[in-house]
Amino acid sequence: MSRMSVPQIACFALSLAVLGCGGGNSGSDNTIQVGGSDTMVNVAQKWAEVYTSENPSISVQVSGGGSGVGIAGLMDGELDMANASRAIKEEEQGLVKKNLSKEALEHIVGRDALAVYVHKDNPLTKISLSQLAAIYGENGDITQWSQLGIKVEGDDEIIRVSRQNSSGTYVYFRETVLGKTGNYKQGAINQSGSKDVVDLVSTTPSAIGYSGMGYATDQVKMLSVSKTNDEDPVEPTAESAASGDYPIARPLLIYTIGQPSGALKTYLDWILSEKGQKIVSDLGYVPIN
DSSP states (O other): OOOOOHHHHHHHHHHHHTOOOSOOOOOOTTEEEEEEOSSSHHHHHHHHHHHHHHOTTOEEEEEEEOHHHHHHHHHTTSOSEEEESSOOOHHHHHHHHHHHSSOEEEEEEEEEEEEEEEETTOOOOEEEHHHHHHHHBTTOOOOBGGGGTOOOSSOOBOEEEEEOTTOHHHHHHIIIIIOTTOOBOTTOEEESSHHHHHHHHHTOTTEEEEEEGGGOOTTEEEOEEESSTTSOOBOOOHHHHHHTOSTTEEEEEEEEESSOOHHHHHHHHHHHSHHHHHHHHHTTSBOOO
16 A cells, blocks of 8 residues: 555544544534535634534534535535525525435524725725626626726736636526626636635736635725625625625525434533633624534
């Protein structure tokens, strides 16, 4: 048998404790496989880290890949929990019932304001949903920053940063901003992770992107958003996300196959407890209470 490399050994050892490097459900009552939303991967990893430090007999293995990947893993029986930043689709629920003879059950574990990011030196401070649709939508006619009445460093062309189509953030932004039947304009730079979007915007003065507010840094600016050009814009904050005043706030979800039991139920109850919800708050999201 070939000898494992140092990175392989490190990944193997870490997966036994908290974070998985992939793979299917072990079937053990003491192992919980979690995957899905990249928006939620940082909070999911922190949940796993803290919980397993308090319960060393339990292994919680966390991976990302996007909400669609997580839900696919759940319906295939590879995951115990699917993290999602969008609701499960009707056809996905149908496959869960077909494959496992049970429904996927939704659990709201937090809330998030889907922030619109620009470079920290961009003079823009607010934007409307209709302007976002004109920037990102396939029939949109806003392609330059000067059309919004501002001047940015370098090229006037707006560089659109988006997510890959397996992302729940990608789906939620499309449905909320572009409409149920709307489609994205071609030519955006698609990123595989929430952090990747913010990182690219932070180094690109003419870029705009969208990602969870928990990924904000000092190198980017979150824009206030209004539903229409005539309404007052609302900042993405915990308060505005909880109240629903921020136009593109959303729930953070965990899906399980039917009612969880055993170690899975105990872990989910802990996530929903004061201690688990404090982690949600500490990482920049909105606790359910």
